[in-house]
Amino acid sequence: MSAKNQSVTYGRLLTLVLIALVPAFSGALINPTIPAIQNTYSHVPNSETLAQLVSSLSAWIVLIVAPLTGYLLDKYARKPVLLLGVITYGVATSMAFFLDSIYLILLTRVFDGIAVGSLMVTVPTLIADYYSGKRRESVMGYFSAASSGGGVVASLLGGYIASTLGWRYIFLVFAGALLFVPFILRYISEPEVTQETNSEKVGRIEAAVNIVRDNPAWLLISIYALVLLGMLTINLINIEVPFYLTADLGVSDSMVGFMLSTVYAVAFVMALLYGKFKQFLSHVAILAIAFTIASAGFLIITTFDAFGLVYAGVLCSAVGFGVFLPTANDWVASIVDKRYRGRALSGITMFMYGGFALSPFAPDPLIGMYGRLGMLRIAGILLGMIAVALYGFWLIGRTKSGLGAASASD
Structure with missing residues (x-):
């Protein structure tokens, strides 16, 4: 490989991987500032809800944008x-920095959701276009690792900026995404797959029929x-566990913040290792083990009432969930015809953010019946049941052609 081609190859890889920082910063940078935003607009009716929407509104927009992005x-x-x-x-x-109205700030978060939805679908699709086999598996892991690592940096940076400069300055950080523009223009070329499929005039209905006919639809579903x-359960670590720690165990907010930052760090390491794991295990086997470890973490959290042991359970869950997204993205990319890759991978983004969007509300009935600790215990049991089912598919695939055999041959 010539020096020029090598430069383009590494430049493309770094550009695709580091763009994962953009959606990672979207929520993690703002979350520490929600109380300050609520305090600033306390005179506005429903200020607490509106402040929460500054963080969560984007997830709902992604649900709409992701499938549209896949089609485009x-x-x-x-x-x-x-x-x-x-x-x-x-x-x-970044325009939110200049706005005084909470409603106009929320409008900028709509655009944030549009941008995040498009990036979270486009980048994995490009990775699947440019790379294959073990290389694709490794790059998918790097992309997820950059997202997790970005969450650590964003959480710490957001808290620091909010406490020193004020919460409005958080939004200026988002303008840093424009630094990627020259690198995209320089290193990202249009994959051959789109040049081939653009000549095929296929309508939406016909495309949907083809996806079901030409791809393992039941496996995609x-x-x-x-x-x-998985995403709904993962977010319980961010939403419900802190309430349990502060209200029931008397843990300080700063200690909870430190704990959550280490969750991102563990997920970062596990995502980096995904390519190594995939050399020895099929997709279904990795997910079975991941759900097992995550289930064990939740059961540890709900069994002990000492912060050290609960913290160990949280980290255990982070180990399991750290390989979850790269596995899902890589699995879908490996089984779907390249003509429908964008739409198929958009489903990962749509359901991922669907889990995030539902996580503040879905546990409420269980909390009402069994309490917060009981709800977390049920979540751990559910994860364990999913793991058992995945082990069943894995074992079936080892003895006859099926789910495990198909994934093992990727």
Whole structure:
């Protein structure tokens, strides 16, 4: 490989991987500032709800944008969507710094959701286009690791900026996404797959029929369901466990913040190792082990009432969930025809953010019946049941052609 080609190859890899910082910063940077935003607009009716929406509104927008992005990627091109997503994020989201109205700030969060939704679908699709086999597995892991690592940096940076400069300055950080524009123009080329499929005039209905006919639809639906349940459960660590620690165990907010930052750090390490794990295990085997470890973590959290042991349970869950997203993305990319790759991977993003969006509300009935600790215990049992089912598919696949055999041959 010539020096020029090597430069383009590494530049492309770094650009795709580091763009994961953009959606990671979207929520993690703002979350520490929610109380300050609520305090600033305390005179506005429903100020607490509106302040929470500054963080959560984007997830609901992603649910709408993700499938539309997948359609655009497969129908037209990848690079323009990526470029427009980064520019929208850098310009529209940072405009909140200059706005006084909480409602106008929420409008900028709509654009944030549009940008995040497009990037979270486009980048994995490009990774699947550019790379294959073990290389794709490793790069998918790097992308998820950058997202987790970005969460650590964003959480710490957000708290620091809010306490020193004020919460409004948080939004100026989002303008940094514009730094990716020259690198996208320089290193990201339109994959050959879009040049091939653009000449095929296929309508939406016909495309949907083709996806079901030409791809293992039942397997895709199963993966999407796992993503929804997995992301819903993962977010319980961020939402419900802190309430349990502060209200029942008397743990300080600063200690809870430290604990959550280490969750991102553990997920970062596990995602980096995904490519290594995939050399020895099939997709279904990795998910079975991941759900087992996560289940054990939740059961540890709900069994002991000492912070050290609860913290160990949280880290155990982070180990399990750290390989979850790269596995799901890589699995879908490996089984779907390249003509429908964008739409298929958009399902991962849609159900991932669907889990995040549902997590503040879905546990409420169980909390009402069994309490917060009982709800977390039920979540751990559910994860264990999913793990048992995945082990069953894995064992079936080892003895005859099926789910495990198909994934092992990726």
